[in-house]
Amino acid sequence: MLKNVNFFFISKLHLGRLVYYYSPKFNLFMKKLLLSLFMFFIVAASAMAQDRIITGTVTGKEDGVPIPGVSVRVSGRIGGTQTSSDGKFSIKVPADAKSLNFSSIGYVMQNVPIGSGNVINVSLASDSKTLGEVVVTALGINKAKKTIGYAETTVRSDEVNKSAPVSMLGGLQGKVAGVTISNSSGSPGGSTKIILRGYTSITGSNQPLYVIDGVPLDNSSLGSDENYDFGNNANDINPNSIETLSILKGSAATALYGSRGSNGVIVITTKKGASGKLVVDFSHATTITQVASVFKPQSIFGQGWDGTFIPSENGNWGPKYDGVLRPWGAIVDNSQLLKPYSFIKNNVRSALDNGYELNSNISLSGGTDKSTFYFSYGNVFSDGYLPTDADSYKRNNVTLKGSTKYGNFGIDASINYVGKTQKFVMQGQAPSGIGSSFYEDILQIPADIPIKDLRDYKNKFFNVDNYFTPYAENPYYSIYENGSRYKSDRIYGNVNMTLKANDWLSFQFQQGMDVDNSGDRQWHNKNAPSPGSYNDGGNVEGQARAKDVGNVVEESIKTFEWDSKFNAIFKKTFSDFDLDGLVGVTYNDRGSRFLTTAVEDLAIPGFYNLANSANKPTSTETERHRRLFGAYAQATLGYKNYLFLTLTARNDWTSTLASGKNSYFYPAASLAYVVSDAMDLKSTPISFFKLRASYGETGSDTDPYRIFDVLNATNVPLGFGNIRFPVAGVAGYSVSNTINNPNLKPERVKEYEFGGDIRFLNDRIALDLTYYNKDRNDQILPVPIDPSTGYQFQILNFGKVRVRGIEAALTLKPIQTKDFNWNLTYTYTKERNKVLELPGGLEKVIINNAYEANLVAIKGQPLGVFEAPGPEYSPDGKIVVDATGFPIVAAANKSYGNIQRDFVMGLSNTFSYKNFSLGFTFDWRKGGVFYSGTADLLNFVGADEKTTYNDRRPFIVPNSVQKITDANGNFIRYQENTTAISESKIDDYYYPTTNKALVYNNRILDKSFLKLREVTLSYSLPKSIVGKIMAERAVVSVFGRNLVTWLPNSNKTIDPEVSNQGSDLAGEFGEFRTAPPVRFFGASLRVTF
């Protein structure tokens, strides 16, 4: 009978899905979904309790602090409840119940007999042996940590929120081995970049998959580019709503997730309500933000060029500072400003403001023993370090969750709304002729000109007509007159139904969704120096600044993702063996639609609307849609509770590969051996010892629309600019420059890992060590081909990249007393990757570039080598110079190092004394290089310290020779170079158009850094005080993030962590005139009622 029921259930489900996926009536579906959710909450809230109710509080044995999220159930029964955030629970117990069972991640499980009373208070011992530690693994399956045969790291809510970051991973830097987290933006709401176990995909994605309560989450960076960073979508998650965050790095761990899990998975479990009384949690943090580090210009030479003081110059190529009062800037109304010709300390820093961040959260939760609810509201308001709110971020998070049970059937659902508005001041290279870029402008202010004075940008000396140089614009103009605004409304959530068929089998159906409707607008105002004004040629150099015509760009972005899965979950014990696992199918449907319209040359200045121009707006639309079916199975067989073998298999069918080639299978296996359980180690200092080994494969598909060849609407790229059709009323379509490929096969990642977890002296010392080797084969990427084939790229499967590494985490507890505890965690990560294969005839693949610096993949070398022009050398190693004394550029580019770190280390330290806790974290990343577009501009304007070489007196290129040739250009001999670089050419020596051979040394910089990432001091208010405000618990903290940055001496330019080149491998290229990073000082209060 049950059999039939199930069959029917599945068929119906199946039909239902067909209807909904083929139905154009998407809105109707949405309405129904919302309606059913609403109904469900009403039902959940009105479910009535029966029988006896037992309440109580669960606290930690060591610290007496209430433990939220402890699962409480009647022993031997399914279902149960969880403790609320104040550790309280309330459970209905039938008359015949004997005991209650309390279990929670990281605590020893306890069975407490039920007496006659209605109150049971329990204190749980923290689980030193981790035997009962339960972790969330693939597809949200909870597993005892000891049974898993791969590396896994779980981070709990308090660690995530220690320093009140607004992004969920912002507080974890330096804390997890094998996980690289970078704040790549200096602006509120900007991107956080996460990479697990390094890079293996050359041009595809290296991003981990985010899964929230079992549902994949869109993490794209919508609307962002080199100029605007509107953040990545995973940053939408309110960190306060996170219960645990589980990081799965290896393929064996992620194989169940299929194609998108090949770069690791971050599994997020959010807080839910627990039965018991209503619990109110409130937290607030106020944070001051500042610029963390800015470039340090040379302090010897001031404004001018070629050694001469020129008041209209944007360079620091003038004479040495002499401190003498000099007039500067334009003469306006027969007056001119006066200032000493001397270096201004902290010029940039003092031009910026303190920003602030307000982060407030409130949650209400509770429930009965059958039904729970959880509601939370979070609000973030953040204004960055630039004046005005032109760099700001506002976010509202609303979460509503509920669950209920009817006998063997359980249903829970959550719906989340995220509304955000972000404003961003353009970084990177300005669109010429349209408007300028703040950071490019600020770099072009000689170090003797007080930047902060320029803020009065309408002042007659600093306005469009009379700003001191025609080569750049007043940076404050950009802040006040240009701008951008990104608005997004996003809804994500899921409905989850479970049916327990019998004591060993249950079924689960989950439907998730993630829909985002966003849009952004970018604008530049129009301006032009008045005819005859200083900046229209009235300066001593006769230079006229080109007008800015202004523009408006309006972008509409819609993304959607629907994810369904059906699982049969089983768990059974046969004498010495335990078997648990699942079999399931999944269907994923996702896509996006972009519509971008732009118009340039405003008719009415200061009015930003697509209609406000004599020019016709240009529009582009891009739609992407993909679907995927998956079928999978996983089983873990445990022997005597110390040996565990897990086998996983999955098959995917994707829409993005050609029919007939779109089905692919991949397996994984892992073995966990708990040595300390298998043999008696009591006589040794070893308190726990586990070995693990795993092998996993994942396959992945490709982007949509790479199978059939297409035409593109014609857009002829010029050296700069374009000719875009339609032209003269004629439409043009051109053969795409990329050959697509119907023979693509899926990419495949094969990974094995070995590891161990060993603890000594009752867990006072714990070491977790992992070695892994991951190969990504058959990478799908647009391979550059000779344009004489008619194309520039072909989509091919090719190449093999290997990454190997070790990850180590050492935890020490040197002091553990009743009042004082000292905990120390040290993490070490070393990754070595190598390009093993490129297709025949191809020496390299360019990943990213600026000017002539290329980030390339070269066979036999680490992925991401910097190549740029270098000098030609004579056979005895001397630099060959030309007739002008400048080095000759070698025909082939030279290597300038690669992106790979020597190592990454983190050190977290916590002291706790009674109610006080003091923690700090260091993050040290050593080795690797990056390209700096800021350095490029600083060298151009002579602000870089390196440009003071030889005190800027004429010099002969050190160790150089000249090549003597005959009239026909045949080589005769080398002779010592005697041609000096004259004073007027010293600036040319530092710029690529005149000294291509040597300038890249000053632009490709060491990217090492050491940061004091986090310092927190918190104090739990004693019960006596807390009780007075009717609260259960209150904690006040002061904290700082990103407080101190140490950079190597060779880099006085920019923190290498920031980048405007995207959040993937291409972003490792470096930065191109990016906003400097931020540091945070704040205080927070958390109260639980």
Place this chain on the structure above:
Amino acid sequence: MKKLNIYYKPLVLSAILFLTFGCKKTLDVNVDPNNPQIEKASPEVLFPSGVMSTAGRVGGDLAILGGIWSQFWTQSFASNQFKTIDTYNLTRTDFNGPYDELFAGALNDYYLALKISKSKSDWRYNLMCTVMRAYTYQVLVDLYDKVPYTEAFQGAANLQPKFDDGYAIYEGLLKELNDALAKDFTSIPLTADQSKGDFIFGGDMSLWVKFANTLKLKMYLRMVNAKPAEAQAGITKLYQDGADFLVTDAGIAKFEGTPNNSNPFYEYNVRRLNISTNLRASKTLSSWLVENGDPRRNDYYATLSPIPMNQGDFAASAQEQPTYANSTVIAQSASDPVWFISAAESYFMQTEALERYFGGAGAQAMYENGVQAAFAQTGRDASAFLAPGGAYAYNTSGTFEQKLEQIIVQKWASLFGSHALEGFFEQQRTGYPRTSTVYSTSANYIPGQWVYSRNGVTGQGNFPKRLVWPASSRERNSNTPPEVPITAKVWWGK
């Protein structure tokens, strides 16, 4: 365990049903909604694209290069954009853009359009595409000497096409032109819509014939050093067959002047760079115009008294060259035309042909047509200059070389703007304008003579004569020939 199997049967069965029937159709969503499938291509959309692509590059960045190397303009002292060109310091990474776009953009569009036209026996588009393909190819051959031809445009079928000798490519292109001219392309005229898509002649096939003939003449003239007999035979045949040559400008004069729809030289150098004053009047051309009292200096430099910079002298300090601060920016407009072959150029080529092979009969009139057409490009009249004793009066009594010098120098002076690359080519072919033994700062400098760039890196007097094969070829095609220095002449060079 048996029970388990039975239990899962429905699940497995439904999964199979689901995946076989649901899957295939559901997964059929991979047809690009943003870009049409290539099967939907037609000459009507490809041809205008290709033409604009040729115009965008030949009349854009290659015109900038051509005009610097032809010494019409020079890099400003106060900016950086074109220093590598003006110092002859171009390496394989510098000029990938035109190579990439002309092959993968323009020529590949012509290639597919030709394939479709031939399959439909549409000989109108066949001729139009063949002429534009030959024109574009010839520019590449003249810049790079050898490029892939016989094995090009095969896409994935041949990822590493071999390089063909320039002369062999010329022969192939001439044959393609002859074949296309031999078809019937007149009996079915282009429709109004199709004519609109012919930016060059508005669908007038007789003008396409003239363009084809003039292009053939140009290619034969290129051969006069390397293949004199073949050049003479080809030109003689053209005249014997009564070929009509261009009397109007062939090119694009339809730029709206709006963003993304402007003259490519303007769009690149003025609208899209942060400094729109990158290019200044070069002493070389401006001093020649001034010396001859040529009114075109007012059109090229927007002033009758241009303040020039010496070619490539951007590094001079304000003390050394105080006038540079006020040096004249070249005059450009967003709606400037891009000429592929101008009427003036056609006349000058005919003058040369008449002098070379037909004893000079009619050469003077043809020369005067040329100068008049050159002046007419800027709306000026050359009559006074051509009158006996006038600065540009034809040197009827001169030797052939003297006449050639006069013809080519006049042609050179007419190529200012988006047509500048031709001035560079013609100097490589004929040696005119002459090169100066002194720099233009010298009192002995003769106006109009080319000077070796002040900051040239190739060694005094070693002018650039070609481009090196770009990285996009060298790094992706092992058949790319070994690198030849920028100072080595191409196959037809003098």
